[in-house]
Amino acid sequence: MNFFGGIEAGGTKFVCMVGSGPNDIRAEARFPTTSPAETIGRVTAFFRQQAQELTLSAVGVASFGPVNLDPTSPTFGYITTTPKPGWANTDMVGRLKAELGIPVIFDTDVNAAAFGEYRWGAGQHLDPIIYLTIGTGIGGGVICNGKPLHGLVHPEIGHMLIPHDRELDPFPGVCPFHGDCLEGLACGPAMRQRWGQPAEILPDDYPAWNIEAHHIALALVNLVLCYSPRRVIIGGGVMQREALFPLVRRKVQQLLNGYVHSPQIIENIDQYIVPPALGSQSGVLGAIALAIDSMEQQSG
Amino acid sequence: MNFFGGIEAGGTKFVCMVGSGPNDIRAEARFPTTSPAETIGRVTAFFRQQAQELTLSAVGVASFGPVNLDPTSPTFGYITTTPKPGWANTDMVGRLKAELGIPVIFDTDVNAAAFGEYRWGAGQHLDPIIYLTIGTGIGGGVICNGKPLHGLVHPEIGHMLIPHDRELDPFPGVCPFHGDCLEGLACGPAMRQRWGQPAEILPDDYPAWNIEAHHIALALVNLVLCYSPRRVIIGGGVMQREALFPLVRRKVQQLLNGYVHSPQIIENIDQYIVPPALGSQSGVLGAIALAIDSMEQQSG
Numbered sequence: 001m002n003f004f005g006g007i008e009a010g011g012t013k014f015v016c017m018v019g020s021g022p023n024d025i026r027a028e029a030r031f032p033t034t035s036p037a038e039t040i041g042r043v044t045a046f047f048r049q050q051a052q053e054l055t056l057s058a059v060g061v062a063s064f065g066p067v068n069l070d071p072t073s074p075t076f077g078y079i080t081t082t083p084k085p086g087w088a089n090t091d092m093v094g095r096l097k098a099e100l101g102i103p104v105i106f107d108t109d110v111n112a113a114a115f116g117e118y119r120w121g122a123g124q125h126l127d128p129i130i131y132l133t134i135g136t137g138i139g140g141g142v143i144c145n146g147k148p149l150h151g152l153v154h155p156e157i158g159h160m161l162i163p164h165d166r167e168l169d170p171f172p173g174v175c176p177f178h179g180d181c182l183e184g185l186a187c188g189p190a191m192r193q194r195w196g197q198p199a200e201i202l203p204d205d206y207p208a209w210n211i212e213a214h215h216i217a218l219a220l221v222n223l224v225l226c227y228s229p230r231r232v233i234i235g236g237g238v239m240q241r242e243a244l245f246p247l248v249r250r251k252v253q254q255l256l257n258g259y260v261h262s263p264q265i266i267e268n269i270d271q272y273i274v275p276p277a278l279g280s281q282s283g284v285l286g287a288i289a290l291a292i293d294s295m296e297q298q299s300g
Numbered sequence: 301m302n303f304f305g306g307i308e309a310g311g312t313k314f315v316c317m318v319g320s321g322p323n324d325i326r327a328e329a330r331f332p333t334t335s336p337a338e339t340i341g342r343v344t345a346f347f348r349q350q351a352q353e354l355t356l357s358a359v360g361v362a363s364f365g366p367v368n369l370d371p372t373s374p375t376f377g378y379i380t381t382t383p384k385p386g387w388a389n390t391d392m393v394g395r396l397k398a399e400l401g402i403p404v405i406f407d408t409d410v411n412a413a414a415f416g417e418y419r420w421g422a423g424q425h426l427d428p429i430i431y432l433t434i435g436t437g438i439g440g441g442v443i444c445n446g447k448p449l450h451g452l453v454h455p456e457i458g459h460m461l462i463p464h465d466r467e468l469d470p471f472p473g474v475c476p477f478h479g480d481c482l483e484g485l486a487c488g489p490a491m492r493q494r495w496g497q498p499a500e501i502l503p504d505d506y507p508a509w510n511i512e513a514h515h516i517a518l519a520l521v522n523l524v525l526c527y528s529p530r531r532v533i534i535g536g537g538v539m540q541r542e543a544l545f546p547l548v549r550r551k552v553q554q555l556l557n558g559y560v561h562s563p564q565i566i567e568n569i570d571q572y573i574v575p576p577a578l579g580s581q582s583g584v585l586g587a588i589a590l591a592i593d594s595m596e597q598q599s600g
Contacts, residue, residue: 066561081561128451142526145445151428151528152562159559160522163463177559222460226442226526228451259459259477261366261381262452 002295005047005059005100006287008109009033009092011084015284016043018050020292022120022278022285026054036090044099051100057295058103060287062112063092069107069150077106105290107141109283111148111155113276114141115293116286117233121277126230130223131282132157134216135236138183142227148290158183162218169194169211186215188238204243213244217251220273224252224260235276249273302595305347305359305400306587308409309333309392311384315584316343318350320592322420322578322585326354336390344399351400357595358403360587362412363392369407369450377406405590407441409583411448413576414441415593416586417533421577426530430523431582432457434516435536438483442527448590458483462518469494469511486515488538504543513544517551520573524552524560531564535576549573 003026008015013032019025027050031042047056068078077093096104107115114123114131123129128144140157142149149155159181164173171194173184184190191199195208202208220232238244249269256265264272276282303326308315313332319325327350331342347356368378377393396404407415414423414431423429428444440457442449449455459481464473471494473484484490491499495508502508520532538544549569556565564572576582 128449144449145447147445149428149444149527152524152530152564153528153560155528156525156560159525161463161518161555163461177557178555218461222522223526224452225456225459226523227449228453228455230452255461255478257477260453260456264452 001055002057003050003054004288004291004295005050005056006284006289006291007043007059007061007063007096008112008284008287009061009063009079010109010283011064011082014039014043016046017284017288018047018054018056019288021288022281026050033084035086036095040092040095040099044096047100056100056102058105058291059096059100060105060107060112060289060291060294061092061096062107062109062283062287062290065108066153066156067092067106067108069154077104103291103294105287105294107148107150107287107290108139108154110139110141111143111150112141112286112290113235113282114143114233114286115148116278116282116284116289117276118143119289119293120285121282122233122274123231128227128229129231129233130157130227130229131233131235131276132219132223133236134186134188134234134238136188138187138236140223142229144227157219157223158187160219160222162215162222165214168214182215182219186212186219186238191238199238199241204241209241209243209247212238213247213251216244216248217255220248220252221255224256224265228260230264231271232273233276233282234273235280235282239275245273245275301355302357303350303354304588304591304595305350305356306584306591307343307359307361307363307396308412308584308587309361309363309379310409310583311364311382314339314343316346317581317584317588318347318354318356319588321588322581326350333384335386336395340392340395340399344396347400356400356402358405358591359396359400360405360407360412360589360591360594361392361396362407362409362583362587362590365408366453367392367406367408369454377404403591403594405587405594407448407587407590408439408454410439410441411443411450411454412441412586412590413535413582414443414533414586415448416578416582416584416589417576418443419589419593420585421582422533422574423531428527428529429531429533430457430527430529431533431535431576432519432523433536434486434488434534434538436488438487438536440523442529444527457519457523458487460519460522462515462522465514468514482515482519486512486519486538491538499538499541504541509541509543509547512538513547513551516544516548517555520548520552521555524556524565528560531571532573533576533582534573535580535582539575545573545575
């Protein structure tokens with residue numbers, strides 16, 4: 001039997017996993033994100049050790065970004081312009097391939113999470129789907145016609161421009177590029193700065209949550225109109241606040257105002273806007289799913 | 301040799317074409333959009349007459365909407381909730397198939413136009429691409445991973461919510477559903493109502509164009525962030541004003557503020573945001589392209 005590796009390459013930690021799916025995880029390890037050499041060294045040592053006991057066919061990587069996903073580019077597989085010290089222009093795919101000698105499939109952390117949910121989680125048999133994460137930053141991945149959506153670079157849904165009602169919320173936003181884009185208004189650090197305390201200690205009935213739900217709902221309306229997704233999955237630290245989901249769902253319905261004639265939105269929105277079924281493992285399992293899918297494409 | 305039919309089914313006229321591509325058009329006809337029975341009758345009579353002289357393999361339809369594109373639905377191939385008198389719940393695919401006896405491929409007018417530009421026009425060898433039309437209404441089609449993007453319903457990009465600077469433009473918008481969504485602020489009728497005269501008679505230096513470019517650029521920024529398209533093609537009556545293109549391009553660069561590190565946007569935006577290469581024929585040629593693609597998929 002063949003197994004696959006998954007790497008969730010994050011700005012603070014790398015999560016590595018070996019298995020063939022969520023019900024068959026054979027090994028797992030976590031390493032803090034230090035220098036590229038040290039971190040990738042630990043990752044490859046882990047997988048080489050695993051490969052002594054089982055056959056690793058391919059490794060998927062769910063990476064923080066921005067990344068280069070263009071296979072025709074000389075810097076394909078690189079983490080590109082990240083402000084993270086030491087990590088700009090890191091050749092992730094090249095280093096992993098050289099050390100492990102097996103195919104490496106590379107995508108954004110959010111595209112991988114979307115693909116994990118598409119294969120095994122809340123997005124099974126649904127196309128297109130969106131996975132949105134709202135935490136320290138805001139990002140989104142999209143599965144469309146069976147594959148993650150790439151393009152010129154990759155989607156940067158978090159920086160979407162949304163109407164900003166300054167009477168409701170005079171906060172100018174924290175995005176260094178756009179001020180009051182979605183991430184500027186609604187990421188965790190924005191909430192912290194806006195309310196002077198971390199979002200997680202604010203009670204459910206604090207006005208922060210209503211305003212947060214308003215910003216998120218505006219973005220979801222645009223995502224529904226742009227992609228016509230069959231389901232929208234929202235994860236990330238801010239969305240751990242369960243009270244947000246019903247607020248967001250109701251506001252999406254109000255803002256769409258019956259325009260999208262679909263029972264999923266008008267009647268069953270509780271099953272349309274949902275948390276990830278794979279919990280915090282969407283990304284690393286998604287990396288494994290990308291590796292499996294790549295092998296299936298080759299053999300099929 | 302096999303030929304293909306294309307139908308651009310619009311709210312005011314139906315354009316029919318027989319051929320195998322933009323350089324091989326064998327016949328063309330236009331009929332005013334009256335009742336479904338009369339209009340579809342004329343369309344099928346035209347194709348039956350053509351089929352006496354050449355082999356028609358399939359027909360593509362680029363339809364006004366909303367339409368049902370879900371092949372598992374009992375009302376697949378219908379025009380659904382249109383306010384156009386007589387046309388709500390019209391079984392386009394069923395009627396055409398019954399009359400013509402060949403495969404009928406059905407999509408939105410804007411998805412077909414996007415596919416036409418993808419196969420033969422300004423979007424060749426580029427994926428994903430967006431085709432946006434700004435005229436009486438605003439709509440968009442998307443090609444993603446080689447196919448038009450469908451979904452729960454289909455994209456309704458025209459109703460995207462954008463920041464509305466009421467100091468720059470106090471006009472409340474004309475959309476009956478959302479007021480100041482993109483279509484509400486920037487479609488042709490919005491311009492006419494806002495400025496008290498049809499847009500086409502306003503001179504290039506009239507303030508209307510700067511404001512129009514601002515609204516369009518906000519929407520394009522969101523489309524670039526959502527899809528990461530390799531090119532954005534904009535057609536429709538309002539975009540006949542050539543002076544709009546440079547205004548829109550400059551504002552997109554300003555709003556993105558260097559965030560998307562791509563030479564296509566930062567250096568070559570003149571080749572990134574472009575008019576359709578197939579002119580007013582994107583839709584009907586796109587319908588033919590959909591028919592050809594469907595046959596290629598079956599045989600390949």
